[in-house]
Amino acid sequence: MRFLSSSCNALARVATVYLSRSTCIFENLAFEEWLFRNHDLAAKGEALLVWSNRPTVVIGRHQNPWIEANVPYLQEHGIALVRRHSGGGTVYHDLDNVNFSFLTEHARHCRPRNLRLIAAALNKEFGFNLTPTKRDDILLQPNDRKVSGTAARIARNRAYHHLTLLVNVDLRTLSASLRSSYLDKIETNATRSTVAARVGYLRQDRKNIDKDRVVETVVRAFSEQFEAVESRIVENVLDQHRFPGVVETYDELRGWQWLFGHTPKFTASLPSGVSVTVEKGIITSVENAAVESKSLLGQRFCQKMLAV
Amino acid sequence: MLRNSGAGLRTCAAVMSRQRSAVSSQALWKPRSASMGRCASSWTTILGSTTQSSSLRECPRFDRSSASMLHTSSLLRDDVIEVAGPAFADSISEGDIRWLKQKGDHVKEDELVAEIETDKTSVEVPAPQAGVIEELLVADGDKVTAKQKLYKLRPGAGGGASASKDEPKKEAPKKEEAKKEEPKKGDTKRGEEHKEEPQKEEAKKVTGAAPPPVPRAETLSGPIPATAPPPSKLPVGPKSSKPVTDIKVSVPKGIPAEQAITGARSETRVKMNRMRLRIAQRLKDAQNTYAMLTTFNEIDMSNLVDMRTKYQKDFTKKHNIKLGFMSPFIKAAAYALQDQPIVNAVIDEGEIVYRHFVDLSIAVATPKGLVVPVLRNIEAMNLADIEQTLNDVGEKARSGKLAIEDMEGGTFTISNGGVFGSLYGTPIINPPQSAILGMHAIVDRPVAVNGKVEIRPIMTVALTYDHRLIDGREAVTFLKKIKTSIEDPRTMLLAL
Numbered sequence: 001m002r003f004l005s006s007s008c009n010a011l012a013r014v015a016t017v018y019l020s021r022s023t024c025i026f027e028n029l030a031f032e033e034w035l036f037r038n039h040d041l042a043a044k045g046e047a048l049l050v051w052s053n054r055p056t057v058v059i060g061r062h063q064n065p066w067i068e069a070n071v072p073y074l075q076e077h078g079i080a081l082v083r084r085h086s087g088g089g090t091v092y093h094d095l096d097n098v099n100f101s102f103l104t105e106h107a108r109h110c111r112p113r114n115l116r117l118i119a120a121a122l123n124k125e126f127g128f129n130l131t132p133t134k135r136d137d138i139l140l141q142p143n144d145r146k147v148s149g150t151a152a153r154i155a156r157n158r159a160y161h162h163l164t165l166l167v168n169v170d171l172r173t174l175s176a177s178l179r180s181s182y183l184d185k186i187e188t189n190a191t192r193s194t195v196a197a198r199v200g201y202l203r204q205d206r207k208n209i210d211k212d213r214v215v216e217t218v219v220r221a222f223s224e225q226f227e228a229v230e231s232r233i234v235e236n237v238l239d240q241h242r243f244p245g246v247v248e249t250y251d252e253l254r255g256w257q258w259l260f261g262h263t264p265k266f267t268a269s270l271p272s273g274v275s276v277t278v279e280k281g282i283i284t285s286v287e288n289a290a291v292e293s294k295s296l297l298g299q300r301f302c303q304k305m306l307a308v
Numbered sequence: 309m310l311r312n313s314g315a316g317l318r319t320c321a322a323v324m325s326r327q328r329s330a331v332s333s334q335a336l337w338k339p340r341s342a343s344m345g346r347c348a349s350s351w352t353t354i355l356g357s358t359t360q361s362s363s364l365r366e367c368p369r370f371d372r373s374s375a376s377m378l379h380t381s382s383l384l385r386d387d388v389i390e391v392a393g394p395a396f397a398d399s400i401s402e403g404d405i406r407w408l409k410q411k412g413d414h415v416k417e418d419e420l421v422a423e424i425e426t427d428k429t430s431v432e433v434p435a436p437q438a439g440v441i442e443e444l445l446v447a448d449g450d451k452v453t454a455k456q457k458l459y460k461l462r463p464g465a466g467g468g469a470s471a472s473k474d475e476p477k478k479e480a481p482k483k484e485e486a487k488k489e490e491p492k493k494g495d496t497k498r499g500e501e502h503k504e505e506p507q508k509e510e511a512k513k514v515t516g517a518a519p520p521p522v523p524r525a526e527t528l529s530g531p532i533p534a535t536a537p538p539p540s541k542l543p544v545g546p547k548s549s550k551p552v553t554d555i556k557v558s559v560p561k562g563i564p565a566e567q568a569i570t571g572a573r574s575e576t577r578v579k580m581n582r583m584r585l586r587i588a589q590r591l592k593d594a595q596n597t598y599a600m601l602t603t604f605n606e607i608d609m610s611n612l613v614d615m616r617t618k619y620q621k622d623f624t625k626k627h628n629i630k631l632g633f634m635s636p637f638i639k640a641a642a643y644a645l646q647d648q649p650i651v652n653a654v655i656d657e658g659e660i661v662y663r664h665f666v667d668l669s670i671a672v673a674t675p676k677g678l679v680v681p682v683l684r685n686i687e688a689m690n691l692a693d694i695e696q697t698l699n700d701v702g703e704k705a706r707s708g709k710l711a712i713e714d715m716e717g718g719t720f721t722i723s724n725g726g727v728f729g730s731l732y733g734t735p736i737i738n739p740p741q742s743a744i745l746g747m748h749a750i751v752d753r754p755v756a757v758n759g760k761v762e763i764r765p766i767m768t769v770a771l772t773y774d775h776r777l778i779d780g781r782e783a784v785t786f787l788k789k790i791k792t793s794i795e796d797p798r799t800m801l802l803a804l
Contacts, residue, residue, distance in 0.1 A: 061423065061430050062406050087423070087430030111428075136428055152429035156394075156418075159429075189449040191404070191425055240617050247617070264406065264449070 014045035017219055017231045022238075023095060025053040025082050030250035031237035032101050033085055036153065036160050038243070041105055044230070048222050049101040049162075050215055055094040056080035057177050060151060061087050064190040064263050067180045071303045079177055083259050088151035089193030091164045092174045097201075098211050100218065101162035109159035111136050111150055118148075118165070121221035122214065126206050137196070138165070145200025166201035167211045174199065182306050188266030256281070260300065270305055387464075388442050390457045393424055393433055403431065405458065407448045414440050421459065424452060439463035587678065594739050599775040602734040605787045607794050609750055609765040612636055615797070627692045634670070635694040637722060640793035641745060642666050642687045643800050645720060648786040651743045652719045655777050669718030669738055670698070672705045673728075680738060681710050682718040726750060726767065735772050742777050745790065746770040 018035065020028055028051040039047050056079060057069045065071060065081060068090040074081050093099065102114045115132035122128050129141040138148035150163040178193075202209050223229040240247050252258050261281040269275050277285040278301045286296050296305075393405075403426030409415055415435040422433040442460040446452055557571040566576045580588070594600075616631055623631045645652045645666050653662045666687040669680045681701045686694060704710050721738040726749040735746035746769065753766045771787045778786075792799050 062404075062425055085430070086428075087425040088428040150428050154394075154429055154431040156432070156434060189404075238621060247620075 013226045014228045014230070015223070015226045016044045016047045017222065017229060018047060018049045019215075019219075019231070019233045020049065020051040020237055021233060021235045023052060023054045025056040025058065025080055025093065026250050026253045027237045028053060028099075029082065029084055029253055030246050031234070031243065032160070032162070033249045034243045034246040035101075035103055036085075036155075036158060038245075039103060041103075041158065045226065046105075046108070047101075047103040048219070049103065050219065051099050051101070052095055052097065052211065053093045053099075054080070055092075055173070055177075056082060057090060057092055059083050059090045060191055060193075061085055061262075062191045062264055063090060063193070064186060064188050064266055065260065066182050066263075066268075066303055066306070067186050067188070067190075068178070068193055070177055070180050072307070073176055077173075077177075081259065082253060083262060084151070086151040086153040086160070086162065087191060089149065089191070090178060091149050092169070092177050093164065094169060094173075096168040096211055097164060097166045098215055099162060099164050101160050103158065103160045106154060106157055106159045109152070109154065109161060111152060111161045114161055115148075115150070115163070117221055117225075118163075118218050121217050122202075125217045126202075126209060126213075128202065128205060135194070136163075138163075140200045140202070140205065143198060143200075145198045145204070146196035147200050147202060149196075165214065166199070167209060167214055168203040169201045171199060171201075182268075182303070185270075185306055186266055186268045188264060190264040190266065256300070260302075268301070268306065271307070276301070276305075388460050388462045389436075390445070391421075391433075391436060391459055391461050392455045392457045393422075393452060394431060395454050402426070402451050402453045403429075404449055405433075405446055405452045407444060409441055411441050411444055414438075415461075433458065435461065437461070437463045590739060591736055594737050597739065598737055598742075600734075600737060600772055601775050601780075601783075602770050602772040603780070603783050603787055604732065604768060604770050605791050607767045607769055607791050608755065609767050609794070611796060612794055613765060623692070627695065629695050629699050631691065631695060632698070634698060634722070634724065635691045636794055636797070637745075637747060637790070638668055638670075638683070638686060638694050638698075639689075639691060639800070640790045641668065641720060641722060642689075643793050644786050644789035646687060647789055648782050650778055650782055651773065651786050653777065654719075654740050654742050655774070656740070660777065663719045666720065667718045669715075669721040669741070670701070671721060671723035671738075672702060679705055679710060679715065680718070680721065681705055681714045682716065721745070722747065732768055732770070734770060737772055737774060743771060743773040743783070743786075745787075746772070 016039070018031075020031060022028055022031070032049055032051070035047055035049060041047075055077070057074060059065050059068045059081070061084065063083070065083070069081060071081065073079075100114075100118070112132060115136060115138055119130040119132055119138055123130055130147070131139050131141060133139055136150040137146050139145060140147045147166045148163050150161060152159060152161045178195075202214065219231075237243070238247055238250055255261075263278070263281055265277070265279045267275055267277050273288055274296070275287045276283045276296060277287075281300055283296050283299050283301055403424040405422055405424050407422045409419075409421045415421055415438065417436070417438045418434045420432055421435050421441065424431045424433060439461045442462050444459050445457055446459075452458065557569065559568040559570060566578055612633070615636075616633075620631055649662060650660075652666060653660050655661075665685055668683045668686050670683060671678055671680050681704070683694070683697050683701065686697075689697070701710075701714070704714070718738070718741060720741060721735075721744040723735050723744060724747045725733050725735075726747050730748050731751065732748060733746055735744045737744050748768045748770070750765045750767045752763050754761045755764050755766065757764070769787065769790065771783055773783045792804070
């Protein structure tokens with residue numbers, strides 16, 4: 001099958017849809033990153049990746065995990081914590097909710113267009129009242145309930161826009177996961193999430209909706225923009241033969257170095273009155289300390305230090 | 309879900325003819341071939357910005373022709389360029405900059421120097437060329453606007469990675485290198501360089517500028533002098549004398565003061581610690597006792613690498629630890645020892661002591677020095693057990709919790725020099741044993757496979773053995789068995 005180059009705008013445009021069967025956030029992010037770097041936009045056109053994960057909190061590239069999520073709560077409940085490559089704020093994922101990643105050339109990157117596509121398709125099919133906002137959120141009306149958040153990443157020639165979409169979620173788990181108890185203990189210029197006034201999910205308005213129907217609707221609407229769309233179900237996203245290098249990204253995402261070591265510099269006030277400066281996840285200076293606390297220097301920062 | 313590519317082709321042709329008439333002075337269009345696929349790629353120059361503006365008016369696009377020139381940079385003197393950030397995709401005007409590299413860091417072309425966060429997007433700022441970051445013009449977290457100048461880069465490949473900081477004396481040779489590697493720089497720059505510093509003879513040859521025209525003979529020599537010219541004064545001292553102590557040598561980080569080479573004409577004596585003394589003693593004893601010889605072989609690691617890739621996920625999931633490289637070697641060594649038990653034996657005062665178990669000593673480098681803990685009875689272990697034991701022992705070793713008992717009584721040793729990059733080497737036997745296996749670095753090499761050349765990951769292994777006890781044939785067979793067990797683990801199952 002030969003596809004035409006997508007740079008011929010007025011000609012046949014093609015796209016590829018990838019449906020990931022993995023429910024592991026690390027695997028999916030590693031695969032998304034692989035597609036971002038390696039998907040052949042010229043030959044295969046734009047890509048849409050559809051993925052879902054087991055419960056997890058995803059923080060943005062330049063965020064501080066200790067103030068964006070409730071780290072002890074996540075550990076207690078077996079919810080994963082991961083730092084993604086794109087910027088923006090923190091989101092909660094779980095199996096009843098779906099994520100879409102739109103991968104295009106830099107010139108064709110347009111988040112409002114993608115959001116309008118999704119909102120229009122779901123509104124038409126199920127009768128929702130979904131409205132994208134200027135901040136690239138999608139709100140479910142009435143009452144401005146946020147059901148989707150967006151982030152994007154732009155490189156020299158390529159860009160991706162990915163977003164979450166809440167179909168059915170336990171709002172208590174969501175807010176408990178995202179509410180940190182250390183907001184007043186940590187000072188930093190890391191990116192802060194904008195907390196939504198209200199959060200909702202699609203099933204609030206349509207009891208019979210489920211994730212698969214949502215995915216089907218969105219993928220169909222996406223495909224209608226193109227002359228030819230190839231759909232691929234990826235069973236094993238960590239296949240090093242088909243996707244060389246994906247395992248390295250997976251390993252990197254799982255490591256302490258990426259998740260905590262990439263936290264922008266911050267200062268934390270510990271319960272004992274000691275104040276520490278943390279750079280790259282390691283304590284680099286200690287103030288107001290008695291002599292014993294000097295042993296903190298050079299240690300990896302962890303939330304146990306903040307606990308009373 | 310493939311539909312309707314035929315319709316696409318027809319529309320294609322129609323557009324082609326329309327565009328042809330529209331194009332005036334832009335790139336001349338020559339159809340490369342009749343086939344659609346190849347045709348398409350040569351159209352990008354024509355269809356650049358002309359067709360795009362019709363759709364998606366809400367999304368201001370940035371000009372495709374500038375896509376390849378994301379980095380506007382202005383040339384300053386001294387080869388340093390100021391690098392500006394890329395254009396932002398939408399009409400967002402500013403973002404926060406996050407530095408991924410620091411001043412003084414060396415970067416390769418296209419390596420990420422920073423990222424700019426604009427609300428929800430993260431825009432990459434790759435380096436336009438390889439070089440060293442001279443100065444950051446904005447601080448981490450500052451707001452920057454599109455195409456604002458972000459940092460200064462001194463282009464230059466390779467050599468800049470050395471640990472020394474920029475010093476005035478070092479600039480001259482550095483610039484020579486930069487000039488040699490980037491002959492594309494204009495002549496004017498060379499002219500500036502000449503004026504700025506006193507050049508050595510070398511520099512003039514390097515630039516390759518046209519030599520000045522040879523002046524004619526009449527203008528050079530005057531009339532023949534009547535008397536001899538006065539003898540030149542003998543030099544009193546060196547032209548420039550700088551005492552050795554004034555030259556500052558920069559010491560790389562992490563070197564203790566007593567060891568560092570600073571250029572000072574003095575020595576520091578440090579007493580050997582007990583551990584080092586003991587190690588020295590034992591090594592010398594071994595050398596004096598054993599008739600040590602080393603035999604080498606090479607192992608094609610591709611099957612092992614494949615096995616790891618294929619099963620790593622399942623292994624980690626089931627056993628909660630990663631499958632490393634050491635455990636297959638340990639298993640192979642145990643298997644080979646069972647086949648050649650003489651390698652597991654030792655000479656003791658005129659008797660050969662054959663041991664009916666395999667206790668493997670693994671050499672581990674700790675900050676305090678080399679320690680060699682022992683894994684007991686590994687002849688019955690499978691790879692998962694071996695990994696678990698290795699893990700436990702490694703942890704103990706690194707946290708200094710190894711007991712003396714843990715380090716005694718091994719029957720064979722494996723030492724891995726490869727982690728430090730060693731290619732070949734002759735390990736020393738660890739008494740009271742009779743042999744030691746040394747693993748070295750894995751290097752991609754071209755090898756002959758079925759009459760064709762392929763690139764395979766190859767590891768050299770070395771077996772040092774006591775020739776008083778083990779003959780050449782046994783040693784070589786033993787090593788060969790390790791090789792075949794790693795290259796094809798099925799041979800272990802088939803007891804081959």
